[in-house]
Amino acid sequence: MNVTRDSVAVAVGAVVAVILQLVVAPNIALFSAMPNFIVAYTLLVAIVRPTAAGPVLPFVLGLVFDLVSGGPVGAMAFLLVLISFLASRAFVVLDNDTLFMPLVIFVAATVLVEALYGAFLLALGFDATALDAFVYRALPCALYDCVIGLVLYPLAARVLAGAAPAQPGTPRLR
Amino acid sequence: MALNFQQSGSASAKRVLLVVLLVASLALATLYAREGENGPLHTVQGAVGAVAAPFKFAGAAVDAGMTSAGEGIENLTADESTLSGLRESNEALRKRLAEADEYKLEAERLQELLNMKQTYDIDGVAARVVGKNIEAYNQTVTIDVGTDDGVESGMTVMGSTGVVGQVKKADARTSEVRLLTDSQSGAAAIIQRNRGEGIVRGSLEGLLYLEDVDEANMPQVGDVIVTSGLGGSYVRGLIIGTVVRVDADKGNATGRIVVTPNDKAASLSEVIVVRGLNSEGALGSTPQASGQTAGSETADGGDGEGGDEA
Numbered sequence: 001m002n003v004t005r006d007s008v009a010v011a012v013g014a015v016v017a018v019i020l021q022l023v024v025a026p027n028i029a030l031f032s033a034m035p036n037f038i039v040a041y042t043l044l045v046a047i048v049r050p051t052a053a054g055p056v057l058p059f060v061l062g063l064v065f066d067l068v069s070g071g072p073v074g075a076m077a078f079l080l081v082l083i084s085f086l087a088s089r090a091f092v093v094l095d096n097d098t099l100f101m102p103l104v105i106f107v108a109a110t111v112l113v114e115a116l117y118g119a120f121l122l123a124l125g126f127d128a129t130a131l132d133a134f135v136y137r138a139l140p141c142a143l144y145d146c147v148i149g150l151v152l153y154p155l156a157a158r159v160l161a162g163a164a165p166a167q168p169g170t171p172r173l174r
Numbered sequence: 175m176a177l178n179f180q181q182s183g184s185a186s187a188k189r190v191l192l193v194v195l196l197v198a199s200l201a202l203a204t205l206y207a208r209e210g211e212n213g214p215l216h217t218v219q220g221a222v223g224a225v226a227a228p229f230k231f232a233g234a235a236v237d238a239g240m241t242s243a244g245e246g247i248e249n250l251t252a253d254e255s256t257l258s259g260l261r262e263s264n265e266a267l268r269k270r271l272a273e274a275d276e277y278k279l280e281a282e283r284l285q286e287l288l289n290m291k292q293t294y295d296i297d298g299v300a301a302r303v304v305g306k307n308i309e310a311y312n313q314t315v316t317i318d319v320g321t322d323d324g325v326e327s328g329m330t331v332m333g334s335t336g337v338v339g340q341v342k343k344a345d346a347r348t349s350e351v352r353l354l355t356d357s358q359s360g361a362a363a364i365i366q367r368n369r370g371e372g373i374v375r376g377s378l379e380g381l382l383y384l385e386d387v388d389e390a391n392m393p394q395v396g397d398v399i400v401t402s403g404l405g406g407s408y409v410r411g412l413i414i415g416t417v418v419r420v421d422a423d424k425g426n427a428t429g430r431i432v433v434t435p436n437d438k439a440a441s442l443s444e445v446i447v448v449r450g451l452n453s454e455g456a457l458g459s460t461p462q463a464s465g466q467t468a469g470s471e472t473a474d475g476g477d478g479e480g481g482d483e484a
Contacts, residue, residue, distance in 0.1 A: 022229035026306035032380060034310040054188055059195040063202075067222040069309040070350070073215045074202030081195050121311055124207045128357050128378050133311075136378040141310050 006052065009160055010045060014057060017041035018064055033140030036114075038065045039080065040149040043109045044156040046084035047102045050091045058084040075120040083113050103153070107146050114142035211343075224345050227305065227316065283444050286334035290446070294412065296332070297450040299323050303442045304348070313356035313376070315339075315442055320347045323447075328407065330448040336413035337361070337401060338435075338445060349447070354414065355380050355435050362404035363414055365393045371402055374414050374433055382415060384431040392431075393417045399433050409451050 020037040028035065038061050046053045062077030069076075087109040094101050118133040126133070206215045287300060301323075305316035319325050321344050329341040331351045339353040340361075352359055359376040363384060370391025372384045384399060393399070397417040403410025419432040 019229065021308055022226055026308055029306075029310070032310060032378065034308070036309070055192040055195045059199065062199070065309070066202075067219050068226045070219065070223065070307065070312060070314065071309055072203050073206040073219060074199045074204075078196060078199030078203060081192065081199060085192060118311070120203070124203070126311065126358070132357075132378045137310050 010057065013041060013160065014061055021065070022068065030144065031140065032136050033144045035144040035148045036141060037148060039110065039113050040145045040152060042080050042084050043087055043106055044149055044152060045160060046088040047091050047106055048156050048161045050088040053084065053088050055081045055085060072120065072124050076117060079113050079116050083109050103150065106149050110145045110149060111142040114138040114145065220343065227348055283334055287444055287446055290332060290334060294451055296446060296448055298446040298448040299325065301445050301447055303445065313353040314342060315351050315353065317349050317351055317445060319447060320345045320349050322346050324449060325349050325447050330409045330412065332412060332446045332448055333442060336415065337408065338442060340408065341447060355382060361408045361414060362402045363399050364402040365391060366398040366400050374399060382433040382435050384417065384433050387431065393420060395420055409448050411451055
């Protein structure tokens with residue numbers, strides 16, 4: 001296994017995301033919306049490093065989230081692996097070298113993750129209607145994740161993508 | 175092009191890994207859903223939760239720190255108009271005052287808990303809230319007492335104004351409490367005024383709904399709702415909240431009855447885990463719940479008489 005500056009930066013970012021989720025997220029919840037730093041970070045990595053990002057990081061981070069949150073183990077791992085793969089592929093195909101496209105893909109991926117996580121919980125017996133789950137949890141949380149992602153995007157683009165300048169398709173801030 | 179993995183490892187190896195991890199995730203989710211509370215995944219989850227507990231403690235400290243920082247910024251702004259020689263001592267005094275205010279508020283909260291404990295003659299153990307859940311779908315908090323303190327899964331948890339939840343699971347030193355406002359919560363309840371029975375359920379909206387009420391015993395706004403103890407899930411006779419909205423009537427019992435929750439996760443600091451109640455609580459013939467909730471005045475007249483209607 002090659003330990004490069006890239007992989008170290010990504011790993012450190014992952015640890016920071018987990019710590020932020022444990023320590024900060026519960027204390028900055030607004031009404032029913034709680035940000036998910038793990039989702040935001042995973043999707044950022046998938047978009048900022050579309051060709052280098054593999055499925056291992058989303059799987060590990062998703063599993064960690066499932067284990068510490070008390071939710072169904074495997075649900076977030078599955079969604080992060082799937083959606084981060086789709087996000088990175090979408091970025092490779094749709095990238096037009098502007099800031100617009102990665103942000104659109106990030107927002108869409110975030111909403112998808114939160115909505116599907118709600119659907120996962122409902123399928124596993126969570127006692128609520130699909131509409132309530134979407135309106136009162138998935139949508140507010142997705143919006144909060146988007147805000148977190150938008151704030152972190154310039155940093156991620158500089159630190160993570162900056163560490164691997166040879167990657168094609170890396171978004172540039174304009 | 176769309177499946178171009180050229181950076182590390184072959185494209186096919188990454189595809190295989192992707193499929194393997196997706197299948198593994200689904201297998202884990204399926205196993206988790208099918209196994210019981212004592213299954214291996216639940217056990218691992220409990221162990222990881224215990225490992226993560228110190229971070230939740232840190233989170234509570236961060237929360238307190240953010241509050242102090244806010245007060246500090248306020249103090250700093252206030253000091254700009256003072257003389258430079260007095261700024262330092264003024265700042266120190268303000269800090270002490272802020273600390274004293276914090277201690278005072280804490281003492282008041284503890285006093286309220288103590289009053290509640292004495293009023294209902296509760297056999298219980300006091301606890302501090304040291305952590306909150308990290309995802310949005312579950313409304314749970316972590317408290318700093320566990321099985322070493324006699325806490326067991328299923329015990330009722332009270333805030334300073336009444337029931338706030340139930341112990342979901344307990345470790346040696348910490349316990350996880352599912353709040354009544356959680357959409358998975360439900361408590362058998364009784365309307366204090368007319369003894370009508372129902373079920374209080376939480377919701378994703380954060381509201382409590384009183385459901386399954388007999389048409390003959392519909393509540394009115396202001397009625398106090400108390401745990402009935404039916405089913406054994408909650409201790410009988412503890413105040414749940416007050417009815418604030420009644421959309422249902424005798425011809426429409428399927429409408430919604432909204433009950434104000436006692437406390438929300440954000441405002442919970444100290445709680446009592448109830449091991450038992452040595453009195454009738456709020457269902458006693460001479461209710462002593464006055465002053466515990468906004469709606470307790472309604473208890474003065476009708477309580478204990480078992481009347482059919484208001």
